[in-house]
Amino acid sequence: MKKLNAAAIGAVLMGSVSAPTLAAAENLTLCWAAWDPANALVELSKEFEAESGHTMNFEFVPWPNFADRMLNELNSGGKLCDLLIGDSQWIGGGAENGHYVKLNDFFDAEGISMDDFAPATVYAYSTWPKGTPNYYALPAMGDANAWFYRRDWFERDDIKAAYKEATGQELREPQSQKEMLQIAQFFQEREIDGKTVYGAAIFTERGSEGITMGVTSALYPWGFKYENTPGSYDMDGAVNSPEAVEALEFYKEFYETATPPGYTNSYMGESLDAFKSGQVAMAMNWFAFFPGLYADPNTGGDKIGFFVNPPQNQEGSTLGGQGISVVSYSDKQDAALEYIKWFAQPEVQAKWWELGGYSAHNSVLNDPGFTDSAPFAGDFLEAMGAVQDFWQEPAYAELLLAMQKRVHDYVVADQGTAQEALDKLIEDWTEVFEDEGKL
Amino acid sequence: MSNGTMDRVASATPPRVARKVRGLSDRAIAWIFVAPTIFLLLAINIFPLIWTIQLSFTDYKANRIGREVKNIGLRNYERILTDTDIWLNMQATAHFLFWTIFFQVLIGFTLAWLINRKFKGNDLWTTIIVLPMMLSPAVVGNFWKFLYQPQIGLFNYIVAFFTGKEPSSFEMLGSVQLAPWSIVIVDTWMWTPFVMLICLAGLRSIPDYIYEAAEIDRASKLRQFFTITIPMVLPFLMLAVLFRGIENFKMFDLVVQLTGGGPGSTTELTSINLKREAFEKWRTGYASAYAIILFVTVFGLASIYVKALNKVKER
Missing domain, CATH: 3.40.190.10 (Periplasmic binding protein-like II)
Incomplete structure (x- = not known):
């Protein structure tokens, strides 16, 4: 019995240490705009479902109503979205109003480096205050x-x-x-x-x-x-x-x-x-x-x-494009973080580009074959080198x-x-x- | 309920409850019945109003929960009343209000007058005419948007047919000159039947013997119209104007569907601007002051109007 108890305590301790990566199977909801890349993300996320056991649901809102709908959701502390691919301009409000989870500790723990992503996208989609190493999103979709x-x-x-x-x-x-x-x-x-x-x-x-x-x-x-x-x-x-x-x-x-x-x-x-x-x-x-x-x-x-x-x-x-954030009002933050960890992997990012999403990962963008991979790939790289964004203030x-x-x-x-x-x-x-x- | 049932229900009431109820005055019983309504009224009308008044003196923003809320006195009111853009919104609203009511009363009364004459198919025509007001404003806004489309829209083709102009040479929704009229046309199309129905009720309430007496006195049709029809329908007409005035002062859905307030801010009525301030910019304090100003304006104008209406009815 004593042996059994010790084993049980050990298992519990082990479980608690690695909690972010072993969250129980959850129904996660990812919110984004309703457009072509969203369909690609649905396809891509099937792999995450198979690997993690979590189920992905999607809430896609047409662009003209996207900001209204999602900002109202955040402002009211809504639990609809566990993950949100929010517009770049929302990062200030998301950070200052406490809507987004700060990801620095998570990135450090999981070995996710912002140096692996295109600097313009990290600056625009992830940081608040601008340019400081305070990250509230992972660059998800480069765009211009x-x-x-x-x-x-x-x-x-x-x-x-x-x-x-x-x-x-x-x-x-x-x-x-x-x-x-x-x-x-x-x-x-x-x-x-x-x-x-x-x-x-x-x-x-x-x-x-x-x-x-x-x-x-x-x-x-x-x-x-x-x-x-x-x-x-x-x-x-x-x-x-x-x-x-x-x-x-x-x-x-x-x-x-x-x-x-x-x-x-x-x-x-x-x-x-x-x-x-x-x-x-x-x-x-x-x-x-x-x-x-x-x-x-x-x-x-x-x-x-x-x-x-x-x-x-x-x-x-x-600049267009968005970063993916974990909503602070979500009860399933561990599973949501698990999704971000999965999404940040170079091979997933490569698949993301292949399916029609615009990866901001250097391993994809710096690949020698990238510019020839699509007729607009070279233009995309060129554009991302000279992008400017609107105010990102709260x-x-x-x-x-x-x-x-x-x-x-x-x-x-x-x-x-x-x-x-x-x-x-x-x-x-x-x-x-x-x-x-x-x- | 039959007497037998009532007796059975009365006898089933426990004596203790019956004694208690018997002990209540009529006034107390009345209060018991009215109290839930009063409570609801306080909760969903009076409390929000008082809260809005209180917020209007602050810089509160509903999307910034942790932000310190400062009392800024009359600053919001001062800003609104000295903002030239808001006065332009007021002008756009006044233009919309005046012309929609003018056309709806004119056409609505004319239609009612025509429908009131007995002819074959009278009921069918009445049904056809009232159809637009049964549609959802969002649907009406959307299909008129297609009708106004400069390249494929039916409206432009009809105008082009009669004027000889190119259909794509003018834009009803995109032109600063035409956009205010385009929303007037749609609202008139949709709500004239409502005015017509009220006028029709008025016309049908005039007893035939008054006209018969006028005939005996050899009054001409024109004289009868101005001395009998118009004065007797006037209270109904004024009521229609009141309803349409209040409705159009807060017009939102139809215009948002049609123009979104554009081009520029040409058709940005006060309600559209208020919604932008309150739920897009999240300037809650400012928007509260704005709402109070609009409320006082409508309430004041409506009170004056209702007094005038009562005077007309007393005549």
């Missing part, structure tokens, strides 16, 4: 805003000749923002195969984050900065710099002269629809959609080409909605000037930071 175009149209001799005649230049993948506008304007209302087509599909959505993501894709290549000195919140002269004004005017011109009619409230879905229906020559969207676009039987394959957001004064792409929603309003008022509703829009934006942001006690 980029472009795709009708390669079959660009390669047609009659169209190439018409472009040459109209502009004196060769029709090619644009090398600058201004060249891209010129190409879009060339295609605007052009007859191709008896159908009127338009220049490009860009983001103009008002309700969530659409137009901000679109406008920043012009602002960053012009050299836009949020602050004169990082961390100082001194925005005057940075946010409304002459370069920023020029970039915003550029985006408005793009909207007015090179987009389809009625394109006043469009985001990811509308961009994909416009392209797949043969309505536009070019479109902006997140890399996440590129595998699906390439596989499309009508407009994919040889008919589609991809290019990184073109530079103007400098290279610059709007008050990010207020900051974002202020920008949505100011730029939509100017670009789509044609109210005021670019200078006024950016000046007002500084006023709004200043008020937010004053309320936050940061100014």
Whole structure:
């Protein structure tokens, strides 16, 4: 009996020491946006289920409602999600409001090193305060805003000749923002195969984050900065710099002269629809959609080409992508951590890329065969080298909605000037930071 | 319940309970019956109102649980009342309110007047006309969005047919000039039947003998319309205006589906802006002050209006 007791105590002790890796079988729920990579993750997670014995459930919310739905869930201390692949901008709020579990001790215990992931993704998706070694997420899905175009149209001799005649230049993948506008304007209302087509599909959505993501894709290549000195919140002269004004005017011109009619409230879905229906020559969207676009039987394959957001004064792409976090209100944190440990493995990351997810793991990105593994892989690497993200402050929603309003008022509703829009934006942001006690 | 059943129930009441109930005054019994309702009213109406008033003087944010809540006095009210963007939202709301009510009363009364004349198929037409108000605003918003689509929308094609313009040459939802009118058109399409039904009730409540007396006095049809029909339907019309006014002041779903408040902030009505402040920006204190201002505005206007309505009814 004594022997038995000792063995039992020993077993209990052993179990408690290795608790994070031997959690009892659980029903885990992972929350994310409803889009192509989410389907890939469902497929990938089957391996985790087989290995761990845990069951994975998924709560995928369409993008326009994703932030509302998930932030409400977090703010109310909801237990729906055990794991959350939250947008990069939520990291500040997630950390400061105690929604996300801090992962440093777990990473140390399990030998997960952030040096194994692309630095830009670690900075953007994992750290708070920015750039400090305080990790609240594991980089899960690298992403940036980029472009795709009708390669079959660009390669047609009659169209190439018409472009040459109209502009004196060769029709090619644009090398600058201004060249891209010129190409879009060339295609605007052009007859191709008896159908009127338009220049490009860009983001103009008002309700969530659409137009901000679109406008920043012009602002960053012009050299836009949020602050004169990082961390100082001194925005005057940075946010409304002459370069920023020029970039915003550029985006408005793009909207007015090179987009389809009625394109006043469009985001990811509308961009994909416009392209797949043969309505536009070019479109902006997140890399996440590129595998699906390439596989499309009508407009994919040889008919589609991809290019990184073109530079103007400098290279610059709007950052997308997300990190995966453990929700602090979850009762199944051990099992959730087990999932992150599994997901961080190089072989799982390789499979993730293979299935259509964008791994941020160096073992995948630095693989010699990576750039040839997909037609857009090289562009992805290039984009991730020059990404910029929106504010990641806890008050990010207020900051974002202020920008949505100011730029939509100017670009789509044609109210005021670019200078006024950016000046007002500084006023709004200043008020937010004053309320936050940061100014 | 038959007397026999009542007697049986009464006799089944234990004497102790019966004695107790017999000892209660009518007033006490009334309170026992009313108390649950009063409790519910306090819990779901009065308490939140008082709490909202209290929050409106703070910088509270519902998404920042651990954050210190500061009392900032009238700062939220001052910010709202001096914010030019909020006044633009108020203007957009006033434009929507005025024109929807104007068109709904005009068309609703005309339809009611026509329907009130006896003709074959009268009931069928009434049913067809009231169909739009039976639909969900979300559904109406979505299908009108398709109708307004500049390239494939039926609305643009109909306008193009009559004006000779290109269908894709104008955007009902994307144009700053046309978007405010596009939401007025949809709301009018949906809610005119409601005004029509109220007007119809008013018209049918006018006794025939009044018109017969007017005929004997040789009053013309026009005279009858202005001296009998309009004055007698007026209280009903005013009631319809009150209902539609209150409803449209808090209009949200239909406009969100149609324009999302855009383009820019052209159709951002106060309720849409309030929702953004409260549940997207999470400025709970600020949004509470905003809600109180709107509440006082609606309550004040409605009180004045109800007094006017009572005066009309007394005439």
